[in-house]
Amino acid sequence: MSVEKKKFECSALPKGWQREEVIRKSGISAGKVDVYYYSPNGKKFRSKPQLARYLGDALDLATFDFRSGKINSLLLRKNKKQRGTQFDYSWVDFSRGVRNDASLVPPIRQTASIFKQPVTVYKTQEGKVKADFKHGAQEKPKQLFWEKRLEGLRACDLDGFEFDAMELPRALRAVGPHVGEETLLQSVATALHVSTQPVTGQTGSRSALEKNPGVFLNPDQPLVQAVAVADEDIKRQEERVATARKKLQDALKRFVA
Template sequence: MQNMNISIERKRTDCSALPKGWQREEVLRKTGLSAGKVDVFYYSPTGKKFRSKPELVRYLGDSMDLSCFDFQQGQINTMLLCKTKKARAQFDYRGVRSDSSLVPPIRQTASIFKQPVTVYKTQESKVKTDLKQGTQEKPKQLFWEKRLENLTACDANGVIGTTTLPKYIKPLGPFTSDATTIQSLATALHVSSQPITGQTGSKQTIMENPGVFLNPEQPLIAAVTITKDDVRRQEERVNRARQRLRAALVAA
């Protein structure tokens, strides 16, 4: 409980270093043994009061970086950022390897006694992968269409007729047949949301090292270029198919 004889002065202003609506309050003690001391508090737009920086970090840590925020002054202090980077650099072992088991612990005693500690493992350590927010997409495997080789579509009357590729569409990939190319192209047309351009890399590099130069998001075909004449011919084929369908419906 505060002493009733202590006189205080309050001053509340908007804090520009925090999101809109946040306010900073200074409480100056004018009398008593702690006269002249200034207590700093922060208020959220909903009126919640915060007395320390850790409380602010827990509340705003997901929405903004407070590592260089000076709680007492209510400003962004770049010196705090430099100190934070320096402290991280002292304990950053990523340049060697991220496996923490390679770094022996240090005895936290006098500096002359800081010697590595012998580590005895009772079980094998398991490396945990970093968890990412949001939906996780599985990476697409190269040449997964090869699993569909020697499979054909059929109905009650038997095998459905085969499909042939236009002359300007060339298969690209080691041991890639026409059937695999058609399956790859059909899948890309139905699943992919990006334009179908084919493999933009050179044929030589893709054949030598497909795991590096082959784009799994594109079908297993060489790069293609669609001209206006190609579009016009395709439109004519579509119109002829519609006319045949219309005639069949009228005859029925």
């Protein structure tokens, strides 16, 4: 696969860190840009969780945008005392990703042991709190857009390399503010795996969902517009599966021979 690589100094990270953009030039994913980071000693990082594990407590990445390599100003606290100040990273050993100054290590909470103290157990005491069944069993409300908490998380192999993201059909369109294909895939996969009812997508009108998705969104359905699956679509997919199985069978025969 043909790619184009560009590497820059990352000003949001300490001196010596570099950010690399790999632009895919061919294939189905042509035009997609993969972002990587390199430490001063040349170690490569493919995701924000890997970068955070490496740096540990040496650097707070809560406001760091992994894709753009910049600090997200919307997440910064407006503290006048911190404006115009320069952070001193001299105490940080970025080759190991840990703090060297013992005075900066957070204290460990000390609690008294209760295991050696006598405990009296009362088994006949009745509880004073009674459940209110006046209006039936109360269900916990479902959180909207909870799938966005999974953004930036991908499966990795044993060597720590991320698997490529799955490309969805064009007919599947996301619903909700700033909901991309990654969040859409997680939402649909969760619905197919745990939902006990048919997955139809959001049946509300597109204009209503775009105007106020928090009101018109159905929490029991994934974050995708309603999609109708016809018999032709099912037949076409079955043909694709049969073709893939035939290719796999031929490949196994050549391998055994």
